[in-house]
Amino acid sequence: MSTRTGATATPKVGSMGRTLRLGVSRIWYELRVYSRRGDSVFFTFLFPILMLSIFAVAFSGMGNLGAAPDSSGGITWAAYYLPGMVAAGMLLSGVQNLGVDIAGEKSDGTLKRLGGSPLPLISYFIGKIGMVLVSAILQVALLLVVARFAFDVELPTDAEKWWLFTWVFLLGVVTSCVLRIALSALPRSGKSATAVVIPIVLLLQFISGVYLQFTMLPEWLQNFAGIFPLKWMAQGMRAVFLPESFAALEQTGGWDLGWVAIVMLIWFVVGLFLCRITFRWIRKDS
Amino acid sequence: MATEAVVSVRDLRKSYGDVVGLAGVSFEIHRGEIFAMLGPNGAGKSTTIEILEGYRDRTGGEATVLGVDPQRGGINWKARLGIVLQSTGESGDVTVKEQLSHFAAYYPNPRNVDEVIEAVGLTEKAKTRIARLSGGQRRRVDVALGMIGRPELLFLDEPTTGFDPEARRQFWTLIESLKAEGTTILLTTHYLDEAAKLADRAAVINGGRIIEIGPVDELGGKEARVPIVRWRTGGRLNEQRTPEPAALVSKLHRELGGEPEGLEVIRPSLEDIYLELLGLDRAGAEAEPVLGEVGE
Incomplete structure (x- = not known):
């Protein structure tokens, strides 16, 4: 045993490359676990698609929206609801899955075990965010396929719209993730997590123009909703999927893409900062 | 080393x-x-x-x-x-x-x-x-x-x-x-x-x-490990600790003129010693009640 003395030659494990490599390894691990969980996860995954189907079917008899006086043109209700459902999907993948997930990991001892291992915190975050990104991309792809082929929604054809879609989508999902991780300090147990997260998420969806036409809301409520990122995700997605003429229906009469980016970025940075200060592997001394 | x-x-x-x-x-x-x-x-x-x-x-x-x-x-x-x-x-x-x-x-x-x-x-x-x-x-x-x-x-x-x-x-x-x-x-x-x-x-x-x-x-010191010899005479249980149990047993055999009834030679296990230590500690704490009250 004389070859093993004191603090000799433990290979350096604090490097950035290792953090990233372990982050990627966590993504695969998380996806594997996620895909095996079945029931509840499956439902969250399909939720926006189910909701889109319900709206499309329920309003199918009401004619097109925004049609010209001679009732030509306009868009179907499915097309009108698509951006809202994309936004809801972005929020739900991040907030709902992760929220319940991290709270569960906290109470079942997973986080305690990870906290005692040399896994960098950043790698853990990369794993969570990566898992959500992959599942959100699959979800939105499925949603678009259903919208296109089941409900005959015209999807944008020019590259500029898809570029807009890409950044709004990525920024929106990542922002939801970091906010969720930051909020995971709130519920004390895995069981109460669902009770805390779901009402917040539901309320946000109603006031942010996901289910209800945003302009129907009183102005003070529109302004209040404008504090939160979901309103901006939905607005960004409307800019992608709705015809230019619909911009006039927005609060300011335009898509305000600059604000979409700014508000989401602010929430992203705030979320990152909160993650850093609130997230703990375990609650010490509880 | x-x-x-x-x-x-x-x-x-x-x-x-x-x-x-x-x-x-x-x-x-x-x-x-x-x-x-x-x-x-x-x-x-x-x-x-x-x-x-x-x-x-x-x-x-x-x-x-x-x-x-x-x-x-x-x-x-x-x-x-x-x-x-x-x-x-x-x-x-x-x-x-x-x-x-x-x-x-x-x-x-x-x-x-x-x-x-x-x-x-x-x-x-x-x-x-x-x-x-x-x-x-x-x-x-x-x-x-x-x-x-x-x-x-x-x-x-x-x-x-x-x-x-x-x-x-x-x-x-x-x-x-x-x-x-x-x-x-x-x-x-x-x-x-x-x-x-x-x-x-x-x-x-x-x-x-x-x-x-x-x-x-x-653990528990030498005394805690001294073997115990147990036997019965009539209905009464006898117990004696001795570092030389074999000598005691052969002496008993001689004195009793035969096999002692219910003979056992016990070497205290770690469990016995542990329980004795805890028992002593508890007794000590009760003798000095101030030590027991940690909350004050």
Whole structure:
């Protein structure tokens, strides 16, 4: 045993490359676990698609929206609801899955075990965010396929719209993730997590123009909703999927893409900062 | 020589509000040694071990683990530890092999995954999801996760809870092989035979204090180990402690003119000694009631 003395030659494990490599390894691990969980996860995954189907079917008899006086043109209700459902999907993948997930990991001892291992915190975050990104991309792809082929929604054809879609989508999902991780300090147990997260998420969806036409809301409520990122995700997605003429229906009469980016970025940075200060592997001394 | 302290604890204190969990604990664990902490539930064993693992902050005293204050232990420090916690409850939607392969990647110089699975006797269950294992089998996964990173120091907090007798024997063999490779081990257990079998030294903790510490075969002092000879005369039970039980028995044989009734020669086991130590400690605490009231 004389070859093993004191603090000799433990290979350096604090490097950035290792953090990233372990982050990627966590993504695969998380996806594997996620895909095996079945029931509840499956439902969250399909939720926006189910909701889109319900709206499309329920309003199918009401004619097109925004049609010209001679009732030509306009868009179907499915097309009108698509951006809202994309936004809801972005929020739900991040907030709902992760929220319940991290709270569960906290109470079942997973986080305690990870906290005692040399896994960098950043790698853990990369794993969570990566898992959500992959599942959100699959979800939105499925949603678009259903919208296109089941409900005959015209999807944008020019590259500029898809570029807009890409950044709004990525920024929106990542922002939801970091906010969720930051909020995971709130519920004390895995069981109460669902009770805390779901009402917040539901309320946000109603006031942010996901289910209800945003302009129907009183102005003070529109302004209040404008504090939160979901309103901006939905607005960004409307800019992608709705015809230019619909911009006039927005609060300011335009898509305000600059604000979409700014508000989401602010929430992203705030979320990152909160993650850093609130997230703990375990609650010490509880 | 093997006297380097891997763990060093001096006057360790921990209180939760008014409640005192640890009232000044001191010990050292040397490289390559198996050190057992014994004591009743709530004595402070897990508090001590979790402070050393970096999970809890102490309220007083000093602690060094592998040369580092556990309150400031970083990634490089954690890479040299193996931790088997007292409780597990993970949902376990991955297989034994997936879990171990994943954790192995965290460490700079991990053990071979298949060899570890073999060592804990789970080869046949390697492709079974952890959630579908029995309690004892899950516990073996915990032990496997604790050793996968080839730790210099391994914490085992009641590792054999839920093991059947055969699994415990296998586990002992495993721990002895880890020791042979130079791993330092801190063990807590309620099985005194386990401590007697595995540990080099042990500390008995009660009420947040160490009441006895030393080599396992010297705990309680010489007197505590003096054999007891028991026999019956008429209906009465006789008991005599003597360092020369054979002489006493042959004397009895002579005096009684035959086989003594109900003859027993008992060498106190670690369990007997442990229980006696706790009994003495309790009696001592009652004699001086001030010591008992830690809350004031």
